[in-house]
Amino acid sequence: MTIKDIAKACGVSVSTVSRVLNNRPDVSESVRRRVLAAVEAKGYIPNNSARDLVRSRTDAIGIVVRGTGNLFFSAILKTVSREIDRAGFTMVPHFIGSDADEVKAGAILEREKKLRGLLFLGGRYDYTPSELALVGVPYVCCSYTNCFGSLDAGDYSSVSIDDYLTAYRAVERLIQLGHRRIAAVVPSCSDRSVSELRYNGYRAALKEHGVEFDPALLAETGGCFEMPATYRGMCGIIERGADFSAVFTISDTMAIAAIKALEDNGRRVPEDCSVIAIDGLPVSEYTIPTLTTMVQPAEEMGMESVSILLKMLEGAPARHLLLEARIREGASIKQV
Amino acid sequence: MTIKDIAKACGVSVSTVSRVLNNRPDVSESVRRRVLAAVEAKGYIPNNSARDLVRSRTDAIGIVVRGTGNLFFSAILKTVSREIDRAGFTMVPHFIGSDADEVKAGAILEREKKLRGLLFLGGRYDYTPSELALVGVPYVCCSYTNCFGSLDAGDYSSVSIDDYLTAYRAVERLIQLGHRRIAAVVPSCSDRSVSELRYNGYRAALKEHGVEFDPALLAETGGCFEMPATYRGMCGIIERGADFSAVFTISDTMAIAAIKALEDNGRRVPEDCSVIAIDGLPVSEYTIPTLTTMVQPAEEMGMESVSILLKMLEGAPARHLLLEARIREGASIKQV
DNA sequence: ATTTGACGACCTCCGCCGGAC
DNA sequence: TGTCCGGCGGAGGTCGTCAAA
Structure with missing residues (x-):
């Protein structure tokens, strides 16, 4: 069942059928009706591959998700998927590790799948x-x-939150509660990425409030956001006998692992040690103790990202949206 | 950048480049190397539309994910994505709510995206x-x-675990530890689905070991797997003054919410109440206490699902794979 | 002036035949 | 005789162009 069969059945040329199918104006009304009737009767559906081939443009939008196991991304992904579907596009997802090259992955995806846009x-x-x-x-x-x-x-x-400022505010909250010896577990202090940015926010909050930074209170996980590495990092700080009353981590899951390490070493949270994080996952509202965390507006981030991308496809200029992360008070921090 | 450019650059014919690209045997090793080098150097990527066109079929495999917010599915999804990519297919995901009609969604997806197969x-x-x-x-x-x-x-x-048997074994484990008053928080007892199946396993384990079922120890969340509903369900059992020493839930996240409800009502886990679940999420290894749970082999489930589907595309018969869920001993259950 | 037909190009695969060694 | 490679044509839908009715 091809366009030729329709043309033959109607006694018109392939060109004419194509014109009808693509709603072009230069076809008489009688021929148009005859062709559409034949299409309906025979259940003809144009071959999408052939269309894509000649139009050299698809309805595909690629999503490169960097960092498998990132629960925060899982939430965004669902919103993004829904919004892309709603707009009549096709989502082409690609998951890569947190140390992989997302630009290269995106570029390959773009050419392989003939993407219209990338997220x-x-x-x-x-x-x-x-x-x-x-x-x-x-x-x-x-x-x-x-x-x-x-x-x-x-x-x-x-589309993002202000990582530096959000970390600053989280640590500032700890300082407001009287904490001065604040440990930090971060993937890296100098990865030129989210970890460095939030680490800088941590350092700035300390400095701004006259708290001296102590390297003994810092653990780097070697660029890793995973819970096992975070657990080990937190244990490292404890084992070296460091003196601290609070911990800052850059993600909820890292905080959950850090709390586990504290409890396993006989330190209760928040009685013996406060813990604050950034993300605001649903699950961290049900951990024990409930995590105090800076909530990223995941739904809004997903919606705005797709909205901005779709407008760019129509020629709109680039935009840089900075959303606010609001604190969700839990029970993992307390006054000292 | 087309196959012609590669042919020209190597001084060979288009046919020969095509032969190399499709791993056909009738090409000399020297020419093969020369062509592959040119492909690499020029960053040539074959036009997928043209390939699909000539093969008269697409490379799209649809994935309908039912139940947003299901962390267990997030893990499987990554494996599935990787395996589909590896096999040279394109994944077309579609997320729907846990009360939506996945068959209808799949059928629509199939027609819109010309799918080869559905997962x-x-x-x-x-x-x-x-x-x-x-x-x-x-x-x-x-x-x-x-x-x-x-x-x-x-x-x-x-591709699945034996839900009935897995629930049976989880509850049996509690009975082995001396528990007789075992509460259950489930979405539904009669949803003709996973919840009913695991509930039946719970009931069977009780019966098989001579423990009488007490309706006061059961909470249904109205078909909901979410943590807020589970929390309320657990609170309901506690508030009606029921006597129990253990709780069975059908998922890890439900267990996390149930533990929260227990602790918020002054019952420590596992000292005052044991809790066991089914899933085996990474995060539940870091909750406090560490969750004892029946681990579903997520990686294996994803890999096997794709593998079986791909073989079906080649004409292989349908298969029904029953994988085993193994217990991961945590610290949320204890002997009484 | 309006409508329609014919044609080539787009890109890749694949089977087939022919030539070269 | 066997191995390797070139070249051709068809498959698919669209779209611009040109010619014709």
Whole structure:
């Protein structure tokens, strides 16, 4: 069942059928009706591969999810999927490890699947224009920005929270409660990415409030956001006999692992040690104790990312949206 | 950048490049290397639309994920995505609510995206053949089976654990530890689905070991797997003054919410009450206390689901794989 | 002036035949 | 005789162009 069969059945040319199918004006009403009737009668459906081939453009939007096991991304992904479907596009997801090259993955995806646009869910903060030259379609960085990089702000869009400020406020909250010896478990202090940014917020909050930074209170997990590495990092701080009354981690799952390490070493949370984090996962509202955390507006981030990308496909300029993370008071911090 | 450019650059014919690209045997090793080097150097990627076109079929496999917020599915999804990519197919995901009609969603997806096959991640256990007649491509039910339905076993594949037996074993473990008053929080006792199946396993374990079932120890959440509803259900059992020393829930996240409800009502886990569940999420290894749970082999389920589906696309018969859920001993249960 | 037909290009695969060694 | 490679044509739908009715 091809366009030729329809043409033959109607006694018209292939060109004419194509014109009807694509709603072009230069076809007489009588021929149009005859063709549409034949299409309906024979149940003809145009071959999408052939259409894509000649139009050289699809309805595909790629999503590169960097960091498998990131529960925060899982939440965003569902929103993104829903919004892309709603707009009549097709979502093409691609999951990569947190140490993989998302730009390369996106560029390959773009060409393999003929993407109209790209949405990066997590990535590096220090792109250079030459790196991103690989990407030939509009793209949005969801949950991060290019603050360490050198991209022209007009060349890409981003939707994120202010990582530095959010970390600053989380640590400031601990200081307000009287904490001075505040440990931190972070993937890295200098990864030119989310971890460095939030670490800088931690350092700035200490400094601003006259608290001296103590390297003994810091654990780096070697770039890893996973719970086992976080658990080991927290144990490391404890085992070296460091003196601290609070812990800051850059994600909820890291906080859950850190709390586990504290409890396993005989330190109760929050009685012996306060813990604060950033993310606001649903599950951390049911941990014991309930986690106090800075909630990222996941739903809003997903919606806005897709909305901005779709508008870019229609020629709208790039946008950089900075959303606010609000604290969700739990029971993992207390006054000292 | 097309196959012609590669041919020109290597000084060979288009046919030869095509032969190399498709791993055909009748090409000399030297030419093969030269062509592959040029492909690498120029970053050539074959046009998928053209490939699909000439092969007269697409490379799309649909995934209908039923139940947003299901962390267990998030883990499977990553494995499924990786395996589909590896096999050279394209994954087309579709997320729907846990009360939505996955068959209808799959059928629509199949027509819109011209799918080769479908993978249902979560769904009803009681399909009838007429319902599934909507689906015109091979499909695999991942994480569930049609045990309440009337499908011909040869018409579909499934990869799952034995829900009834797994629940039976979990509850049996509690009985072995001396528990007789075992509460259960389940979405529903009669949803013709996973909840009913696991509830039946709970009831069977009680009966088999001479423990009388007490309706006061049961909470139904109204078909909901979410933590807030589970929390309320658990609180309901406590508030009605029921006497129990252990709780069985059908998922890890439900257990986390149940433990929270217990602790909030002054009952320590496991000292005052043991809790056991089914799933084996990474996060439940870091909750306090560590959850004792029946681990579903998520990685294996994802891999096998894709593997079986791909073989079905090549004409292989349907298969029904029953995987084993092994207990992960935590610290949420104790002897009484 | 309006409508319709014919044609080539787009891109890849694959089977087939022919030539070269 | 066997191995390797070139070349051809058909498959599919769209779209611009040109010619014709």
